Structures are given as C-alpha cells and as structure tokens.
Amino acid sequence: xxxxxxxxxxxxxxDQREQPLQISEIAAYADYTGIHEEDDREDFMRIVxxxxxxxxxHFSAQQEKRIREQNRKAKARAPTKGRRR
Numbered sequence: 193x194x195x196x197x198x199x200x201x202x203x204x205x206x207d208q209r210e211q212p213l214q215i216s217e218i219a220a221y222a223d224y225t226g227i228h229e230e231d232d233r234e235d236f237m238r239i240v241x242x243x244x245x246x247x248x249x250h251f252s253a254q255q256e257k258r259i260r261e262q263n264r265k266a267k268a269r270a271p272t273k274g275r276r277r
Contacts (some may be wrong), residue, residue, distance in 0.1 A: 195221055195236065196243045210251040213244045 199221055204211040218240050219233075227236050 193239065193243065195225065196240050199240065200244075207230060209255065210248070212248055213240065 199213050199217060202217065203213060211221050215237075218237055222236055227233050249272075
C-alpha cells in the first residue's frame with residue numbers, strides 16, 4: 193500500500209527507536225490524497241494502523257537483536273577472572 197510506504201518514510205525516530213505513526217499524520221495523508229468518505233477513511237486508518245503494528249513488532253525485534261549482539265560482543269571483550277593464559 194503506497195499510503196503506508198509514504199507515511200512510514202516520515203516516521204519519527206527517538207533514541208534510535210522507530211515511533212508509531214501518528215494519527216494526525218495518517219489523517220493529513222488521507223486529506224491530501226482525497227480520502228474523504230467516512231467509510232473509506234476508517235478503512236484506510238484501520239489498514240495503516242494494522243500495518244504499523246506489524247512494522248513496530250519488526251522494529252522491536254531488530255532492536256532486541258542489535259542489543260543482544262552488542263551485549264555478546266561486550267562480554268567477549270571483557271576481561272575474564274582467574275588465571276591468565
């Protein structure tokens with residue numbers, strides 16, 4: 193859906209985290225593209241919000257993966273206790 197793609201490119205990023213799409217941005221896009229019928233606007237809003245939910249889960253999984261990888265690398269660099277080699 194082009195509308196979702198257009199909106200997601202304008203997504204806010206705060207503290208390296210992708211933020212959910214704002215309702216006001218979705219409504220503004222609907223106005224801009226001429227989606228004025230109430231049923232059409234509701235359908236458009238519902239579809240975009242559902243896609244955004246999927247995208248947010250994906251972003252969250254990616255972020256968790258990056259954090260695990262950073263922690264793994266930090267642990268590998270940390271000095272070990274006990275005897276030296």
